Amino acid sequence: MNPAWWQIEMTVPAAMGEAVEARLQTAGAESVSFLEMGDDPVFTAGQLWESSRCQALFAQAPGREASLHALIEDEGWQPYQPTVQPVAEQDWVASTQAAFPARAFGRLWVAPGWAATPLGAAVLHLDPGQAFGTGAHPTTALCLRFLDAHIHGGELLTDYGCGSGILAIAALLLGAGQALGVDTDPVALRVAAENAQRNGVAGRLQLALPHAAPTPQADLLVANILAEPLVSLAPLLARQVRPHGRIALSGLLHHQEAAVRHAYAPYFALDPVERQEDWSLLSGRRTSGV
Structure with missing residues:
Protein backbone atom coordinates (compact mmCIF):
# COMPACT_ATOMS: atom_id res chain seq x y z
CA MET A 1 0.00 0.00 0.00
CA ASN A 2 1.32 3.44 -0.89
CA PRO A 3 2.11 5.80 2.02
CA ALA A 4 0.10 9.00 2.39
CA TRP A 5 3.21 11.16 2.65
CA TRP A 6 6.98 11.23 2.13
CA GLN A 7 9.35 13.10 4.42
CA ILE A 8 12.83 14.48 3.85
CA GLU A 9 14.77 14.99 7.07
CA MET A 10 18.28 16.49 7.27
CA THR A 11 20.57 18.60 9.43
CA VAL A 12 20.88 22.06 7.87
CA PRO A 13 23.50 24.72 8.70
CA ALA A 14 22.01 27.96 10.01
CA ALA A 15 23.28 29.99 7.07
CA MET A 16 21.48 27.70 4.60
CA GLY A 17 18.12 27.49 6.36
CA GLU A 18 16.18 30.03 4.30
CA ALA A 19 17.54 28.80 0.97
CA VAL A 20 16.79 25.16 1.79
CA GLU A 21 13.28 26.02 2.96
CA ALA A 22 12.57 27.98 -0.23
CA ARG A 23 13.85 25.16 -2.44
CA LEU A 24 11.78 22.54 -0.61
CA GLN A 25 8.68 24.66 -1.00
CA THR A 26 9.22 25.16 -4.73
CA ALA A 27 9.70 21.38 -5.01
CA GLY A 28 6.20 20.90 -3.62
CA ALA A 29 6.62 20.49 0.14
CA GLU A 30 3.33 20.79 2.01
CA SER A 31 5.18 21.87 5.15
CA VAL A 32 8.76 22.62 6.21
CA SER A 33 9.69 22.56 9.90
CA PHE A 34 12.95 23.29 11.70
CA LEU A 35 13.81 21.82 15.10
CA GLU A 36 16.69 22.36 17.46
CA MET A 37 19.01 19.40 17.62
CA GLY A 38 17.41 18.17 20.85
CA ASP A 39 13.98 17.86 19.14
CA ASP A 40 12.65 21.16 20.46
CA PRO A 41 10.68 23.16 17.89
CA VAL A 42 12.30 26.26 16.43
CA PHE A 43 10.06 29.30 16.14
CA THR A 44 10.31 32.35 13.93
CA ALA A 45 13.59 34.12 14.67
CA GLY A 46 17.13 34.77 13.63
CA GLN A 47 19.51 31.86 13.87
CA LEU A 48 21.64 31.48 16.99
CA TRP A 49 22.55 27.82 16.67
CA GLU A 50 24.96 26.36 14.14
CA SER A 51 22.44 23.91 12.66
CA SER A 52 18.83 22.78 12.90
CA ARG A 53 17.01 19.59 11.96
CA CYS A 54 14.83 20.20 8.91
CA GLN A 55 11.74 18.12 8.14
CA ALA A 56 9.82 18.57 4.88
CA LEU A 57 6.56 16.75 4.16
CA PHE A 58 5.43 15.87 0.61
CA ALA A 59 2.10 14.37 -0.46
CA GLN A 60 2.20 10.95 -2.12
CA ALA A 61 2.46 11.08 -5.91
CA PRO A 62 3.69 8.68 -8.61
CA GLY A 63 7.48 8.54 -8.50
CA ARG A 64 7.64 10.73 -5.38
CA GLU A 65 10.38 8.78 -3.60
CA ALA A 66 12.64 8.83 -6.66
CA SER A 67 12.00 12.53 -7.24
CA LEU A 68 13.01 13.38 -3.67
CA HIS A 69 16.25 11.45 -3.98
CA ALA A 70 16.88 13.29 -7.25
CA LEU A 71 16.20 16.63 -5.53
CA ILE A 72 18.77 15.84 -2.85
CA GLU A 73 21.31 14.85 -5.50
CA ASP A 74 20.68 17.91 -7.68
CA GLU A 75 20.92 20.35 -4.74
CA GLY A 76 24.06 18.76 -3.30
CA TRP A 77 22.43 18.12 0.07
CA GLN A 78 24.26 14.84 0.73
CA PRO A 79 26.54 16.44 3.41
CA TYR A 80 23.38 17.25 5.41
CA GLN A 81 22.81 13.49 5.96
CA PRO A 82 19.33 13.47 4.42
CA THR A 83 16.84 10.64 4.77
CA VAL A 84 13.70 10.00 2.70
CA GLN A 85 11.01 8.07 4.55
CA PRO A 86 7.34 7.17 4.05
CA VAL A 87 4.92 8.62 6.59
CA ALA A 88 1.48 7.26 7.43
CA GLU A 89 -1.64 9.41 7.33
CA GLN A 90 -2.49 11.23 10.56
CA ASP A 91 -4.12 14.40 11.86
CA TRP A 92 -1.30 16.82 11.02
CA VAL A 93 -3.00 19.82 12.57
CA ALA A 94 -3.42 18.03 15.89
CA SER A 95 0.08 16.58 15.88
CA THR A 96 1.66 19.92 14.96
CA GLN A 97 -0.22 21.76 17.69
CA ALA A 98 0.74 19.09 20.23
CA ALA A 99 4.40 19.61 19.33
CA PHE A 100 4.25 23.34 20.11
CA PRO A 101 2.73 23.76 23.58
CA ALA A 102 2.50 26.97 25.57
CA ARG A 103 5.37 27.33 28.05
CA ALA A 104 5.38 29.27 31.32
CA PHE A 105 8.35 31.21 32.70
CA GLY A 106 7.13 32.77 35.91
CA ARG A 107 4.72 35.56 34.97
CA LEU A 108 5.38 35.10 31.25
CA TRP A 109 3.93 32.58 28.81
CA VAL A 110 5.41 31.86 25.38
CA ALA A 111 2.72 30.36 23.17
CA PRO A 112 1.64 29.78 19.56
CA GLY A 113 -1.61 31.41 18.57
CA TRP A 114 -3.75 28.30 19.09
CA ALA A 115 -2.55 27.49 22.63
CA ALA A 116 -4.64 28.36 25.68
CA THR A 117 -3.03 30.54 28.36
CA PRO A 118 -4.29 31.84 31.72
CA LEU A 119 -6.57 34.86 31.63
CA GLY A 120 -4.61 38.05 32.31
CA ALA A 121 -1.18 36.46 31.84
CA ALA A 122 1.62 38.19 29.96
CA VAL A 123 1.73 36.17 26.73
CA LEU A 124 4.40 36.30 24.04
CA HIS A 125 2.90 34.94 20.81
CA LEU A 126 5.20 33.05 18.42
CA ASP A 127 4.14 30.55 15.78
CA PRO A 128 6.29 27.75 14.36
CA GLY A 129 8.61 28.64 11.53
CA GLN A 130 12.28 28.70 10.68
CA ALA A 131 15.03 29.52 13.17
CA PHE A 132 15.52 29.92 16.88
CA GLY A 133 13.63 31.27 19.85
CA THR A 134 10.83 29.27 21.42
CA GLY A 135 11.81 29.24 25.04
CA ALA A 136 12.21 25.49 24.67
CA HIS A 137 15.99 25.57 24.57
CA PRO A 138 17.59 25.69 28.05
CA THR A 139 19.52 28.91 27.39
CA THR A 140 16.38 30.77 26.34
CA ALA A 141 14.50 29.37 29.32
CA LEU A 142 17.27 30.48 31.69
CA CYS A 143 17.16 34.01 30.26
CA LEU A 144 13.37 34.22 30.42
CA ARG A 145 13.39 33.22 34.08
CA PHE A 146 16.08 35.84 34.73
CA LEU A 147 13.88 38.50 33.14
CA ASP A 148 10.86 37.40 35.15
CA ALA A 149 12.89 37.83 38.34
CA HIS A 150 14.48 41.18 37.47
CA ILE A 151 11.95 43.16 35.43
CA HIS A 152 9.96 45.31 37.87
CA GLY A 153 8.71 48.06 35.55
CA GLY A 154 10.13 50.86 33.42
CA GLU A 155 13.60 49.40 32.80
CA LEU A 156 15.77 50.00 29.74
CA LEU A 157 16.92 46.62 28.39
CA THR A 158 19.49 45.65 25.77
CA ASP A 159 19.23 42.23 24.10
CA TYR A 160 22.61 41.61 22.45
CA GLY A 161 22.28 38.86 19.86
CA CYS A 162 18.51 39.24 19.84
CA GLY A 163 17.62 36.72 17.13
CA SER A 164 13.82 36.44 17.13
CA GLY A 165 13.56 39.22 19.66
CA ILE A 166 12.03 36.81 22.16
CA LEU A 167 13.99 38.17 25.14
CA ALA A 168 13.50 41.85 24.35
CA ILE A 169 9.81 41.33 23.64
CA ALA A 170 9.42 39.27 26.82
CA ALA A 171 11.01 42.07 28.85
CA LEU A 172 8.61 44.62 27.39
CA LEU A 173 5.60 42.40 28.07
CA LEU A 174 6.80 42.00 31.66
CA GLY A 175 6.91 45.77 32.09
CA ALA A 176 10.25 47.09 30.83
CA GLY A 177 9.91 50.60 29.41
CA GLN A 178 12.16 50.38 26.35
CA ALA A 179 14.35 47.74 24.72
CA LEU A 180 17.18 47.64 22.20
CA GLY A 181 17.77 44.48 20.15
CA VAL A 182 21.13 44.02 18.42
CA ASP A 183 22.00 41.26 15.96
CA THR A 184 24.50 40.67 13.16
CA ASP A 185 21.84 39.05 10.95
CA PRO A 186 19.52 41.43 9.04
CA VAL A 187 17.00 38.60 8.60
CA ALA A 188 16.87 38.15 12.36
CA LEU A 189 16.16 41.85 12.82
CA ARG A 190 13.36 41.72 10.26
CA VAL A 191 11.72 38.77 11.98
CA ALA A 192 12.20 40.36 15.41
CA ALA A 193 10.38 43.44 14.11
CA GLU A 194 7.51 41.25 12.89
CA ASN A 195 7.30 39.51 16.27
CA ALA A 196 7.33 42.85 18.09
CA GLN A 197 4.52 44.13 15.88
CA ARG A 198 2.45 41.02 16.51
CA ASN A 199 2.94 41.33 20.27
CA GLY A 200 2.07 45.02 20.41
CA VAL A 201 5.47 46.32 21.52
CA ALA A 202 6.98 47.57 18.24
CA GLY A 203 6.88 51.18 19.41
CA ARG A 204 9.12 50.38 22.39
CA LEU A 205 11.67 48.14 20.65
CA GLN A 206 14.59 49.53 18.65
CA LEU A 207 16.48 47.07 16.44
CA ALA A 208 19.93 47.56 14.93
CA LEU A 209 23.02 45.90 13.50
CA PRO A 210 26.04 46.16 15.83
CA HIS A 211 27.85 48.87 13.87
CA ALA A 212 24.72 51.05 13.80
CA ALA A 213 23.44 50.36 17.30
CA PRO A 214 23.27 53.09 19.92
CA THR A 215 25.09 52.33 23.16
CA PRO A 216 22.73 53.29 25.97
CA GLN A 217 23.59 52.37 29.53
CA ALA A 218 20.94 49.77 30.15
CA ASP A 219 19.37 48.76 33.44
CA LEU A 220 19.52 45.17 32.18
CA LEU A 221 21.53 43.58 29.40
CA VAL A 222 21.00 40.01 28.22
CA ALA A 223 23.30 38.22 25.78
CA ASN A 224 22.29 34.69 24.82
CA ILE A 225 25.00 33.96 22.27
CA VAL A 241 25.32 48.55 31.54
CA ARG A 242 24.74 51.43 33.96
CA PRO A 243 26.38 51.43 37.41
CA HIS A 244 24.54 48.87 39.56
CA GLY A 245 22.69 47.59 36.47
CA ARG A 246 22.48 43.87 35.81
CA ILE A 247 23.77 41.55 33.09
CA ALA A 248 22.76 37.99 32.11
CA LEU A 249 25.00 35.87 29.90
CA SER A 250 23.97 32.54 28.40
CA GLY A 251 24.72 30.25 25.48
CA LEU A 252 27.62 28.72 27.41
CA LEU A 253 28.22 25.14 28.52
CA HIS A 254 29.25 24.19 32.04
CA HIS A 255 32.93 23.79 31.15
CA GLN A 256 32.97 27.32 29.66
CA GLU A 257 31.78 29.06 32.82
CA ALA A 258 35.25 29.82 34.20
CA ALA A 259 36.41 31.63 31.06
CA VAL A 260 33.29 33.78 30.90
CA ARG A 261 33.41 34.50 34.63
CA HIS A 262 37.06 35.57 34.33
CA ALA A 263 36.20 37.96 31.47
CA TYR A 264 33.37 39.69 33.36
CA ALA A 265 34.75 39.69 36.92
CA PRO A 266 36.53 43.06 36.46
CA TYR A 267 33.20 44.74 35.74
CA PHE A 268 30.52 42.84 37.67
CA ALA A 269 29.85 41.30 41.07
CA LEU A 270 28.84 37.90 39.74
CA ASP A 271 26.06 35.73 41.11
CA PRO A 272 26.12 31.95 41.57
CA VAL A 273 25.68 30.31 38.18
CA GLU A 274 22.27 29.02 37.09
CA ARG A 275 22.21 25.76 35.14
CA GLN A 276 19.71 23.80 33.09
CA GLU A 277 20.75 20.54 31.46
CA ASP A 278 24.17 21.15 29.84
CA TRP A 279 23.80 24.93 29.73
CA SER A 280 24.58 27.79 32.08
CA LEU A 281 23.57 31.38 32.78
CA LEU A 282 25.97 33.78 34.49
CA SER A 283 24.58 37.02 35.89
CA GLY A 284 25.87 39.90 37.93
CA ARG A 285 25.62 43.53 39.01
CA ARG A 286 27.78 46.30 37.52
CA THR A 287 30.34 47.47 40.07
CA SER A 288 33.04 49.34 38.19
CA GLY A 289 33.36 52.30 35.88
CA VAL A 290 36.15 50.57 33.96
Whole structure:
Protein backbone atom coordinates (compact mmCIF):
# COMPACT_ATOMS: atom_id res chain seq x y z
CA MET A 1 0.00 0.00 0.00
CA ASN A 2 1.32 3.44 -0.89
CA PRO A 3 2.11 5.80 2.02
CA ALA A 4 0.10 9.00 2.39
CA TRP A 5 3.21 11.16 2.65
CA TRP A 6 6.98 11.23 2.13
CA GLN A 7 9.35 13.10 4.42
CA ILE A 8 12.83 14.48 3.85
CA GLU A 9 14.77 14.99 7.07
CA MET A 10 18.28 16.49 7.27
CA THR A 11 20.57 18.60 9.43
CA VAL A 12 20.88 22.06 7.87
CA PRO A 13 23.50 24.72 8.70
CA ALA A 14 22.01 27.96 10.01
CA ALA A 15 23.28 29.99 7.07
CA MET A 16 21.48 27.70 4.60
CA GLY A 17 18.12 27.49 6.36
CA GLU A 18 16.18 30.03 4.30
CA ALA A 19 17.54 28.80 0.97
CA VAL A 20 16.79 25.16 1.79
CA GLU A 21 13.28 26.02 2.96
CA ALA A 22 12.57 27.98 -0.23
CA ARG A 23 13.85 25.16 -2.44
CA LEU A 24 11.78 22.54 -0.61
CA GLN A 25 8.68 24.66 -1.00
CA THR A 26 9.22 25.16 -4.73
CA ALA A 27 9.70 21.38 -5.01
CA GLY A 28 6.20 20.90 -3.62
CA ALA A 29 6.62 20.49 0.14
CA GLU A 30 3.33 20.79 2.01
CA SER A 31 5.18 21.87 5.15
CA VAL A 32 8.76 22.62 6.21
CA SER A 33 9.69 22.56 9.90
CA PHE A 34 12.95 23.29 11.70
CA LEU A 35 13.81 21.82 15.10
CA GLU A 36 16.69 22.36 17.46
CA MET A 37 19.01 19.40 17.62
CA GLY A 38 17.41 18.17 20.85
CA ASP A 39 13.98 17.86 19.14
CA ASP A 40 12.65 21.16 20.46
CA PRO A 41 10.68 23.16 17.89
CA VAL A 42 12.30 26.26 16.43
CA PHE A 43 10.06 29.30 16.14
CA THR A 44 10.31 32.35 13.93
CA ALA A 45 13.59 34.12 14.67
CA GLY A 46 17.13 34.77 13.63
CA GLN A 47 19.51 31.86 13.87
CA LEU A 48 21.64 31.48 16.99
CA TRP A 49 22.55 27.82 16.67
CA GLU A 50 24.96 26.36 14.14
CA SER A 51 22.44 23.91 12.66
CA SER A 52 18.83 22.78 12.90
CA ARG A 53 17.01 19.59 11.96
CA CYS A 54 14.83 20.20 8.91
CA GLN A 55 11.74 18.12 8.14
CA ALA A 56 9.82 18.57 4.88
CA LEU A 57 6.56 16.75 4.16
CA PHE A 58 5.43 15.87 0.61
CA ALA A 59 2.10 14.37 -0.46
CA GLN A 60 2.20 10.95 -2.12
CA ALA A 61 2.46 11.08 -5.91
CA PRO A 62 3.69 8.68 -8.61
CA GLY A 63 7.48 8.54 -8.50
CA ARG A 64 7.64 10.73 -5.38
CA GLU A 65 10.38 8.78 -3.60
CA ALA A 66 12.64 8.83 -6.66
CA SER A 67 12.00 12.53 -7.24
CA LEU A 68 13.01 13.38 -3.67
CA HIS A 69 16.25 11.45 -3.98
CA ALA A 70 16.88 13.29 -7.25
CA LEU A 71 16.20 16.63 -5.53
CA ILE A 72 18.77 15.84 -2.85
CA GLU A 73 21.31 14.85 -5.50
CA ASP A 74 20.68 17.91 -7.68
CA GLU A 75 20.92 20.35 -4.74
CA GLY A 76 24.06 18.76 -3.30
CA TRP A 77 22.43 18.12 0.07
CA GLN A 78 24.26 14.84 0.73
CA PRO A 79 26.54 16.44 3.41
CA TYR A 80 23.38 17.25 5.41
CA GLN A 81 22.81 13.49 5.96
CA PRO A 82 19.33 13.47 4.42
CA THR A 83 16.84 10.64 4.77
CA VAL A 84 13.70 10.00 2.70
CA GLN A 85 11.01 8.07 4.55
CA PRO A 86 7.34 7.17 4.05
CA VAL A 87 4.92 8.62 6.59
CA ALA A 88 1.48 7.26 7.43
CA GLU A 89 -1.64 9.41 7.33
CA GLN A 90 -2.49 11.23 10.56
CA ASP A 91 -4.12 14.40 11.86
CA TRP A 92 -1.30 16.82 11.02
CA VAL A 93 -3.00 19.82 12.57
CA ALA A 94 -3.42 18.03 15.89
CA SER A 95 0.08 16.58 15.88
CA THR A 96 1.66 19.92 14.96
CA GLN A 97 -0.22 21.76 17.69
CA ALA A 98 0.74 19.09 20.23
CA ALA A 99 4.40 19.61 19.33
CA PHE A 100 4.25 23.34 20.11
CA PRO A 101 2.73 23.76 23.58
CA ALA A 102 2.50 26.97 25.57
CA ARG A 103 5.37 27.33 28.05
CA ALA A 104 5.38 29.27 31.32
CA PHE A 105 8.35 31.21 32.70
CA GLY A 106 7.13 32.77 35.91
CA ARG A 107 4.72 35.56 34.97
CA LEU A 108 5.38 35.10 31.25
CA TRP A 109 3.93 32.58 28.81
CA VAL A 110 5.41 31.86 25.38
CA ALA A 111 2.72 30.36 23.17
CA PRO A 112 1.64 29.78 19.56
CA GLY A 113 -1.61 31.41 18.57
CA TRP A 114 -3.75 28.30 19.09
CA ALA A 115 -2.55 27.49 22.63
CA ALA A 116 -4.64 28.36 25.68
CA THR A 117 -3.03 30.54 28.36
CA PRO A 118 -4.29 31.84 31.72
CA LEU A 119 -6.57 34.86 31.63
CA GLY A 120 -4.61 38.05 32.31
CA ALA A 121 -1.18 36.46 31.84
CA ALA A 122 1.62 38.19 29.96
CA VAL A 123 1.73 36.17 26.73
CA LEU A 124 4.40 36.30 24.04
CA HIS A 125 2.90 34.94 20.81
CA LEU A 126 5.20 33.05 18.42
CA ASP A 127 4.14 30.55 15.78
CA PRO A 128 6.29 27.75 14.36
CA GLY A 129 8.61 28.64 11.53
CA GLN A 130 12.28 28.70 10.68
CA ALA A 131 15.03 29.52 13.17
CA PHE A 132 15.52 29.92 16.88
CA GLY A 133 13.63 31.27 19.85
CA THR A 134 10.83 29.27 21.42
CA GLY A 135 11.81 29.24 25.04
CA ALA A 136 12.21 25.49 24.67
CA HIS A 137 15.99 25.57 24.57
CA PRO A 138 17.59 25.69 28.05
CA THR A 139 19.52 28.91 27.39
CA THR A 140 16.38 30.77 26.34
CA ALA A 141 14.50 29.37 29.32
CA LEU A 142 17.27 30.48 31.69
CA CYS A 143 17.16 34.01 30.26
CA LEU A 144 13.37 34.22 30.42
CA ARG A 145 13.39 33.22 34.08
CA PHE A 146 16.08 35.84 34.73
CA LEU A 147 13.88 38.50 33.14
CA ASP A 148 10.86 37.40 35.15
CA ALA A 149 12.89 37.83 38.34
CA HIS A 150 14.48 41.18 37.47
CA ILE A 151 11.95 43.16 35.43
CA HIS A 152 9.96 45.31 37.87
CA GLY A 153 8.71 48.06 35.55
CA GLY A 154 10.13 50.86 33.42
CA GLU A 155 13.60 49.40 32.80
CA LEU A 156 15.77 50.00 29.74
CA LEU A 157 16.92 46.62 28.39
CA THR A 158 19.49 45.65 25.77
CA ASP A 159 19.23 42.23 24.10
CA TYR A 160 22.61 41.61 22.45
CA GLY A 161 22.28 38.86 19.86
CA CYS A 162 18.51 39.24 19.84
CA GLY A 163 17.62 36.72 17.13
CA SER A 164 13.82 36.44 17.13
CA GLY A 165 13.56 39.22 19.66
CA ILE A 166 12.03 36.81 22.16
CA LEU A 167 13.99 38.17 25.14
CA ALA A 168 13.50 41.85 24.35
CA ILE A 169 9.81 41.33 23.64
CA ALA A 170 9.42 39.27 26.82
CA ALA A 171 11.01 42.07 28.85
CA LEU A 172 8.61 44.62 27.39
CA LEU A 173 5.60 42.40 28.07
CA LEU A 174 6.80 42.00 31.66
CA GLY A 175 6.91 45.77 32.09
CA ALA A 176 10.25 47.09 30.83
CA GLY A 177 9.91 50.60 29.41
CA GLN A 178 12.16 50.38 26.35
CA ALA A 179 14.35 47.74 24.72
CA LEU A 180 17.18 47.64 22.20
CA GLY A 181 17.77 44.48 20.15
CA VAL A 182 21.13 44.02 18.42
CA ASP A 183 22.00 41.26 15.96
CA THR A 184 24.50 40.67 13.16
CA ASP A 185 21.84 39.05 10.95
CA PRO A 186 19.52 41.43 9.04
CA VAL A 187 17.00 38.60 8.60
CA ALA A 188 16.87 38.15 12.36
CA LEU A 189 16.16 41.85 12.82
CA ARG A 190 13.36 41.72 10.26
CA VAL A 191 11.72 38.77 11.98
CA ALA A 192 12.20 40.36 15.41
CA ALA A 193 10.38 43.44 14.11
CA GLU A 194 7.51 41.25 12.89
CA ASN A 195 7.30 39.51 16.27
CA ALA A 196 7.33 42.85 18.09
CA GLN A 197 4.52 44.13 15.88
CA ARG A 198 2.45 41.02 16.51
CA ASN A 199 2.94 41.33 20.27
CA GLY A 200 2.07 45.02 20.41
CA VAL A 201 5.47 46.32 21.52
CA ALA A 202 6.98 47.57 18.24
CA GLY A 203 6.88 51.18 19.41
CA ARG A 204 9.12 50.38 22.39
CA LEU A 205 11.67 48.14 20.65
CA GLN A 206 14.59 49.53 18.65
CA LEU A 207 16.48 47.07 16.44
CA ALA A 208 19.93 47.56 14.93
CA LEU A 209 23.02 45.90 13.50
CA PRO A 210 26.04 46.16 15.83
CA HIS A 211 27.85 48.87 13.87
CA ALA A 212 24.72 51.05 13.80
CA ALA A 213 23.44 50.36 17.30
CA PRO A 214 23.27 53.09 19.92
CA THR A 215 25.09 52.33 23.16
CA PRO A 216 22.73 53.29 25.97
CA GLN A 217 23.59 52.37 29.53
CA ALA A 218 20.94 49.77 30.15
CA ASP A 219 19.37 48.76 33.44
CA LEU A 220 19.52 45.17 32.18
CA LEU A 221 21.53 43.58 29.40
CA VAL A 222 21.00 40.01 28.22
CA ALA A 223 23.30 38.22 25.78
CA ASN A 224 22.29 34.69 24.82
CA ILE A 225 25.00 33.96 22.27
CA LEU A 226 28.02 31.65 22.69
CA ALA A 227 30.96 31.55 25.10
CA GLU A 228 33.69 32.73 22.72
CA PRO A 229 31.93 35.93 21.62
CA LEU A 230 30.80 36.56 25.20
CA VAL A 231 34.44 36.59 26.30
CA SER A 232 35.60 38.88 23.50
CA LEU A 233 32.65 41.25 23.97
CA ALA A 234 33.09 41.67 27.74
CA PRO A 235 34.49 45.25 27.69
CA LEU A 236 31.90 46.39 25.13
CA LEU A 237 28.94 44.87 26.96
CA ALA A 238 30.15 46.14 30.32
CA ARG A 239 30.17 49.72 28.99
CA GLN A 240 26.54 49.31 28.01
CA VAL A 241 25.32 48.55 31.54
CA ARG A 242 24.74 51.43 33.96
CA PRO A 243 26.38 51.43 37.41
CA HIS A 244 24.54 48.87 39.56
CA GLY A 245 22.69 47.59 36.47
CA ARG A 246 22.48 43.87 35.81
CA ILE A 247 23.77 41.55 33.09
CA ALA A 248 22.76 37.99 32.11
CA LEU A 249 25.00 35.87 29.90
CA SER A 250 23.97 32.54 28.40
CA GLY A 251 24.72 30.25 25.48
CA LEU A 252 27.62 28.72 27.41
CA LEU A 253 28.22 25.14 28.52
CA HIS A 254 29.25 24.19 32.04
CA HIS A 255 32.93 23.79 31.15
CA GLN A 256 32.97 27.32 29.66
CA GLU A 257 31.78 29.06 32.82
CA ALA A 258 35.25 29.82 34.20
CA ALA A 259 36.41 31.63 31.06
CA VAL A 260 33.29 33.78 30.90
CA ARG A 261 33.41 34.50 34.63
CA HIS A 262 37.06 35.57 34.33
CA ALA A 263 36.20 37.96 31.47
CA TYR A 264 33.37 39.69 33.36
CA ALA A 265 34.75 39.69 36.92
CA PRO A 266 36.53 43.06 36.46
CA TYR A 267 33.20 44.74 35.74
CA PHE A 268 30.52 42.84 37.67
CA ALA A 269 29.85 41.30 41.07
CA LEU A 270 28.84 37.90 39.74
CA ASP A 271 26.06 35.73 41.11
CA PRO A 272 26.12 31.95 41.57
CA VAL A 273 25.68 30.31 38.18
CA GLU A 274 22.27 29.02 37.09
CA ARG A 275 22.21 25.76 35.14
CA GLN A 276 19.71 23.80 33.09
CA GLU A 277 20.75 20.54 31.46
CA ASP A 278 24.17 21.15 29.84
CA TRP A 279 23.80 24.93 29.73
CA SER A 280 24.58 27.79 32.08
CA LEU A 281 23.57 31.38 32.78
CA LEU A 282 25.97 33.78 34.49
CA SER A 283 24.58 37.02 35.89
CA GLY A 284 25.87 39.90 37.93
CA ARG A 285 25.62 43.53 39.01
CA ARG A 286 27.78 46.30 37.52
CA THR A 287 30.34 47.47 40.07
CA SER A 288 33.04 49.34 38.19
CA GLY A 289 33.36 52.30 35.88
CA VAL A 290 36.15 50.57 33.96
